[in-house]
Amino acid sequence: MAKRRKRIRIKSAADIEGMRVAGALASQILCEMAAAVVPGVTTRELDELAAARMKESGSKSAFLGYRGFPGYTCLSVNEEVVHGIGGPRVLQMGDIIKIDVGVLKDGWIGDNATTVPVGEVDLTTKRLLAVTEQSLFEAIALARAGNRLADVCGAVEAYVKPQGFTVVREFVGHGVGRELHEEPQVPNYRPVGKTPILEPGMVLAIEPMVNAGTASVRILDDGWTVITADRKMSAHFEHTVLITEGEAELLTARPREATPEILGIL
Template sequence: MAVRKSRIPIKSAREIDCMREAGATSAAILQALGKAVAPGVTTGEIDALSAELFREHQCKSAFLGYRGFKGNICISVNEEVVHGIGGSRKIMPGDVVAIDVGVIKNGFIGDNADTIPVGDIPEETKRLLAVTEQSLYEAIQHARAGTRLADLCASVEAFVAPKGFTIVREFVGHGVGRRLHEEPQIPNYRPSGKSPILAAGMTLAIEPMVNAGVASVRILDDGWTVITEDRKPSAHFEHTVLVTSGDPEILTARPRIATPEQMGLASW
């Protein structure tokens, strides 16, 4: 994949302020939805709650109607990797529930995701969540002016693969701003071809998607829901990040979900 630097939008100071507001709103809604995840609740009920929260926060879903998508949010359970649509599926003890929230506020988009454990989950699934979330933060550390995008992308797989998990290659992160999907594409592995150099003012949606088993996935008959080929669990974490000349700024900052300490793990 080769992406020309000139095609990656650079946000102005005013646009960055708008992105901060959209990011903070998206993070607040994601946290509220995470607290509502519980055994017996359906994915459709979580989606309905998100619609209420969008109204309360005076924003709109960035996903509803996008290329025909029928959900307010993406909600994906266990073997569902991404792009799940809320419905009648009940959340059960031991599940992991990935929630992806995109909001449009004042013409700009904030996009973020967490994977939430429901009660006691298997030890290997705890490791999956902890490794996936940490891989996001490994990548974020590369979101600095002067860094090649390929090095940011490669850092995810470099962290994940030695832990025994696999990277989903068919779906990637992306630039974000006035549109949900801007340049550049951000795979979670080193892309081939010439890679652009990051510059201050770029805003990136970095989102590792990691499987417990094989890397291969398929799409269900609804045309959206992506599942693991072997039906083993998957995890998805995402932040919208501002590239700066110094430390990256996480525009969707929120408490972490799955550090080893939080998961009760001695190590990764």
């Protein structure tokens, strides 16, 4: 018997209003954390900043306790791809840190991520960040009603690969709403086979994870932190995106953080 595809949840107008609130809050906390990234700060201090902001806003972390995850946010440094845990690690000049913030507000989840350089970083790392962020916007441009999910997914790798970087295949984006991970999965490469046609009211967390070297990754002994197999740098950007009849709406809208002029875009 063929496996039955799980239903993608279509959000109502009231649902979407709730998700706008959660998305804006997730974006605000992410931006505050990014602004606090300086040489000498610890990843625990950044996580504690997020915890305080969540408490002040009457929201909760969508990550804390999820399958046992011990942090309020995911904080991954340099070769750490995703799911890093805040701790005593001190950020140094030339590092990069991936900050992933998910909040639960009034029953709805906002989920977003960025990669922040710590002080000045080398040109290759700047390009990695700019390419990764631009690949996210390449995908978002195709996230509209009538297109297939595969068009969105394929846009990431199609942009990244000619730039000399690779996309992580073991970890993917996802639908989001009342649950952190809803259908559908949103890989950063074109999946094999037929994929759903996008409809207004679908909400996707699109999140390219791009490596400077090999696409291969492994998980550290803490059971969470994902690192590149060759220990080269990795970048991660994410937005929660609402599918509409026209251009997608960024529920986690914020200013561009990388430097697109490096790519000749501006």
